[in-house]
Amino acid sequence: MDERAALADLADRLPNAGDDCAVVDGQVITTDMLHERTDFPAGTTRYTAGWRAVGASLSDVAAMGADATAAVAAYGAPSFEAGELAAFVDGAEDVCHAVGAEYVGGDLDSHDEFTVATTAIGSVAAPVHRSGASPGDAVCVTGTLGRSAAALELFDRGDTNRANELFQFEPRVRAGTALRPYAAAMMDSSDGLARSLHQLAEASGCGFAIEAPLPIDPAVDELTDTPQERRESGLFFGEDFELVCTLPEPDVSEAREAVPCPLHRIGTATEHGVTLDGETFPDRGYSH
Amino acid sequence: MDERAALADLADRLPNAGDDCAVVDGQVITTDMLHERTDFPAGTTRYTAGWRAVGASLSDVAAMGADATAAVAAYGAPSFEAGELAAFVDGAEDVCHAVGAEYVGGDLDSHDEFTVATTAIGSVAAPVHRSGASPGDAVCVTGTLGRSAAALELFDRGDTNRANELFQFEPRVRAGTALRPYAAAMMDSSDGLARSLHQLAEASGCGFAIEAPLPIDPAVDELTDTPQERRESGLFFGEDFELVCTLPEPDVSEAREAVPCPLHRIGTATEHGVTLDGETFPDRGYSH
Numbered sequence: 001m002d003e004r005a006a007l008a009d010l011a012d013r014l015p016n017a018g019d020d021c022a023v024v025d026g027q028v029i030t031t032d033m034l035h036e037r038t039d040f041p042a043g044t045t046r047y048t049a050g051w052r053a054v055g056a057s058l059s060d061v062a063a064m065g066a067d068a069t070a071a072v073a074a075y076g077a078p079s080f081e082a083g084e085l086a087a088f089v090d091g092a093e094d095v096c097h098a099v100g101a102e103y104v105g106g107d108l109d110s111h112d113e114f115t116v117a118t119t120a121i122g123s124v125a126a127p128v129h130r131s132g133a134s135p136g137d138a139v140c141v142t143g144t145l146g147r148s149a150a151a152l153e154l155f156d157r158g159d160t161n162r163a164n165e166l167f168q169f170e171p172r173v174r175a176g177t178a179l180r181p182y183a184a185a186m187m188d189s190s191d192g193l194a195r196s197l198h199q200l201a202e203a204s205g206c207g208f209a210i211e212a213p214l215p216i217d218p219a220v221d222e223l224t225d226t227p228q229e230r231r232e233s234g235l236f237f238g239e240d241f242e243l244v245c246t247l248p249e250p251d252v253s254e255a256r257e258a259v260p261c262p263l264h265r266i267g268t269a270t271e272h273g274v275t276l277d278g279e280t281f282p283d284r285g286y287s288h
Numbered sequence: 289m290d291e292r293a294a295l296a297d298l299a300d301r302l303p304n305a306g307d308d309c310a311v312v313d314g315q316v317i318t319t320d321m322l323h324e325r326t327d328f329p330a331g332t333t334r335y336t337a338g339w340r341a342v343g344a345s346l347s348d349v350a351a352m353g354a355d356a357t358a359a360v361a362a363y364g365a366p367s368f369e370a371g372e373l374a375a376f377v378d379g380a381e382d383v384c385h386a387v388g389a390e391y392v393g394g395d396l397d398s399h400d401e402f403t404v405a406t407t408a409i410g411s412v413a414a415p416v417h418r419s420g421a422s423p424g425d426a427v428c429v430t431g432t433l434g435r436s437a438a439a440l441e442l443f444d445r446g447d448t449n450r451a452n453e454l455f456q457f458e459p460r461v462r463a464g465t466a467l468r469p470y471a472a473a474m475m476d477s478s479d480g481l482a483r484s485l486h487q488l489a490e491a492s493g494c495g496f497a498i499e500a501p502l503p504i505d506p507a508v509d510e511l512t513d514t515p516q517e518r519r520e521s522g523l524f525f526g527e528d529f530e531l532v533c534t535l536p537e538p539d540v541s542e543a544r545e546a547v548p549c550p551l552h553r554i555g556t557a558t559e560h561g562v563t564l565d566g567e568t569f570p571d572r573g574y575s576h
Binding site for chain 2: 002003005006009010013014022024025027029030031032033034035037038069070072073074075076080082085086089102103104105106107108109110111112113115117119121
């Protein structure tokens with residue numbers, strides 16, 4: 001059973017767990033486990049690892065439209081070098097401060113492979129779920145797509161400074177709370193735009209007609225050679241942490257003014273089917 | 289740098305993290321990472337692993353005198369067998385229900401070694417810290433000591449049924465909330481009684497004079513051959529999840545009636561030094 005099937009199986013038992021966060025008594029909570037082999041390519045600094053791991057959980061808080069309160073991390077490694085651990089904590093603290101949350105520590109564990117498990121909590125009276133989209137809604141995405149794909153290419157090429165910069169992203173907590181009054185459905189794009197849209201469509205019982213141009217990051221343009229590669233990196237690769245949401249058509253301009261980062265209209269919710277420029281938009285992407 | 293030194297180093301930077309939980313806005317949060325090689329001996333069922341991993345975090349919530357709200361777990365394993373995962377979730381749910389909390393899911397991660405990271409949250413207006421003990425306080429401990437040492441011996445002997453039962457413990461959340469009005473200082477005994485007392489002493493700037501008999505679990509008596517082994521298993525081995533606390537002498541009988549499990553008076557807080565029957569009680573125990 002792969003992770004996606006196993007998660008689907010669990011979702012039936014844990015209905016709270018179908019969104020980016022579980023919701024309990026007005027609190028949201030989310031946890032993620034990342035590890036060296038699949039999540040931290042060679043060249044990733046411990047500062048970036050701290051930033052990114054904690055950021056991934058804060059992104060889930062953002063996706064509920066919640067205010068981020070705090071985060072913790074469990075840090076598993078073969079040894080605890082003071083410099084590495086301090087750099088990790090620096091990154092974790094900095095990403096928390098970037099979104100108004102507090103990094104409050106965690107646990108250490110002797111572990112053969114560098115492994116990090118992060119948890120973030122937040123609060124929201126009326127969270128935004130994945131299930132609220134209706135035909136006719138505008139579909140929007142924050143920021144740009146494909147930063148992580150570009151970063152991996154840069155790690156491969158040995159340009160680790162730029163790769164580390166791209167790997168640090170601002171979790172869209174402020175955008176999420178700004179979107180909260182407008183958004184009908186929301187999630188983050190960590191599985192890639194294509195898969196995120198399919199997940200929103202399935203949860204909401206609707207479809208999406210997406211239209212180019214899509215806000216693909218300039219770094220993707222620079223680092224890919226063909227339109228095919230550009231499309232793969234920008235739309236399917238995932239591991240980006242933008243917000244994908246739907247909102248009523250008339251609210252788009254007001255929402256765009258409220259959100260402190262670019263908000264791109266990329267399409268419209270439909271009755272069924274997920275299409276890109278009229279063609280099927282395949283349901284594939286990053287499997288965590 | 290070992291885990292203890294690294295944690296001490298971090299404690300200076302993250303003052304919130306010096307207790308069993310961090311406290312943010314009346315919420316407590318704690319996270320733990322456990323993995324197969326050191327925490328789940330051969331024969332541990334996935335049900336027990338789910339119970340114990342989530343229980344360890346709930347025990348930290350209990351140690352603050354907080355009500356437990358919810359828990360999540362990140363589950364890393366080489367494969368996701370439906371039966372194993374379901375058993376893990378059963379154990380996680382059952383331990384949450386035992387203390388009035390909700391298990392709300394988590395994350396899955398493909399991981400070479402079976403690794404679990406759990407996080408629990410709770411709420412409390414006035415948490416009990418490790419630092420509140422004063423000379424003259426009574427020192428008390430809930431339940432019995434040495435269950436995990438006994439369980440490991442049973443795993444070694446192949447009596448996995450009994451070992452699994454002993455490995456499942458009820459986190460002392462109800463005892464913790466009952467003790468909250470009385471306790472001056474509190475923590476859980478996961479590092480063993482001896483080390484826990486040294487940690488309380490250091491945080492509070494006092495000492496403890498402990499007197500036998502101590503409430504060592506009957507399973508320890510049964511499974512050890514010498515007084516030396518009994519003492520090691522009961523007082524130093526750790527990985528138990530009882531509460532160690534101090535409270536004003538006059539409150540002991542009232543607290544004992546309020547707490548829904550045995551509460552043993554084991555000594556008195558002093559000006560300095562940690563002793564057992566007048567001899568030095570060494571500062572050693574389980575290093576996580």
